[in-house]
Amino acid sequence: MADTALVTGASQGLGAAIATALHAAGYRVAITDVDEAAAGALAATLDPAGETAFGAQLDVRDQAAFEAVCDAMIARWGSIELLVNNAVVTVVKPVLEITPDEFDAVLAVNLRGTFVGCQVLGRHFRERGYGRIVNIASLAGQNGGSATGAHYAASKGGVLTLTKVFARDLAPFGITVNAIAPGPLDLPSVRALLSPEKLEAVKQTIPVGTLGDPAFIADLVVKLGSREAGFTTGATWDVNGGLYMR
Numbered sequence: 001m002a003d004t005a006l007v008t009g010a011s012q013g014l015g016a017a018i019a020t021a022l023h024a025a026g027y028r029v030a031i032t033d034v035d036e037a038a039a040g041a042l043a044a045t046l047d048p049a050g051e052t053a054f055g056a057q058l059d060v061r062d063q064a065a066f067e068a069v070c071d072a073m074i075a076r077w078g079s080i081e082l083l084v085n086n087a088v089v090t091v092v093k094p095v096l097e098i099t100p101d102e103f104d105a106v107l108a109v110n111l112r113g114t115f116v117g118c119q120v121l122g123r124h125f126r127e128r129g130y131g132r133i134v135n136i137a138s139l140a141g142q143n144g145g146s147a148t149g150a151h152y153a154a155s156k157g158g159v160l161t162l163t164k165v166f167a168r169d170l171a172p173f174g175i176t177v178n179a180i181a182p183g184p185l186d187l188p189s190v191r192a193l194l195s196p197e198k199l200e201a202v203k204q205t206i207p208v209g210t211l212g213d214p215a216f217i218a219d220l221v222v223k224l225g226s227r228e229a230g231f232t233t234g235a236t237w238d239v240n241g242g243l244y245m246r
């Protein structure tokens with residue numbers, strides 16, 4: 001039987017690339033997003049028959065919504081093997097202008113949402129003695145970011161730390177938890193944040209001189225989600241064109 005994967009924030013951007021790559025690699029995929037219609041549309045594109053992909057509404061701030069999608073996946077496919085925490089809100093604002101409520105709103109999706117996902121799926125994986133979790137972090141969580149807000153960067157730093165905690169505590173149960181920290185990717189979200197001039201300026205700062213390819217990140221998720229990926233856990237996989245070396 002093919003493995004099954006739950007991807008959050010999967011209706012567009014990197015999440016859609018990840019869901020598409022997993023499906024192409026033979027996974028059955030739950031494509032989840034706050035935008036239910038867009039999630040359903042992508043699922044219908046991948047599999048019009050609805051056998052190997054379905055779309056579902058999942059607001060990552062809502063633990064019950066995670067549990068409901070898990071129940072639906074188990075009812076359909078019997079099990080879940082992979083969780084990809086990808087959903088995000090990205091807000092650009094100078095640090096001294098961010099209100100505490102704005103800070104909380106970003107953390108609620110990017111950090112708390114990742115925590116809830118790891119916990120809900122972590123319980124399922126622990127019962128079964130197998131599971132893979134891939135958290136999509138960001139270079140901003142390592143270097144403080146450049147184009148994004150402090151709330152976004154802080155949330156992604158938190159994701160890196162959560163990855164280590166879940167990795168350590170779940171390792172004895174056949175579960176691995178890794179993070180990927182991309183630099184700026186060639187995605188609509190980046191073009192929406194940056195004017196063409198700013199984008200060009202950002203590219204000049206990247207040692208390899210280009211934006212990252214979302215398809216490469218998606219392939220890395222497929223690799224980290226595979227049965228063979230049992231010896232990497234608690235790691236942060238840097239994919240940043242040389243912007244941050246350690």
Ligand SMILES: NC(=O)c1ccc[n+]([C@@H]2O[C@H](COP(=O)([O-])OP(=O)(O)OC[C@H]3O[C@@H](n4cnc5c(N)ncnc54)[C@H](O)[C@@H]3O)[C@@H](O)[C@H]2O)c1
Pocket residue numbers: 008009010011012013014015032033034035058059060061085086087088089090109136137138139181182183184185186187188189190
């Ligand atoms: N774009 C980049 O260059 C870049 C760089 C580094 C890291 N990343 C990371 O890649 C991931 C995807 O980024 P993207 O650029 O594709 O973003 P995007 O904004 O294009 O897509 C984010 C998706 O998350 C969904 N979403 C928002 N709030 C949600 C919620 N409460 N519950 C569920 N879904 C919700 C949105 O509807 C959307 O489909 C994020 O984790 C981001 O931090 C992106």
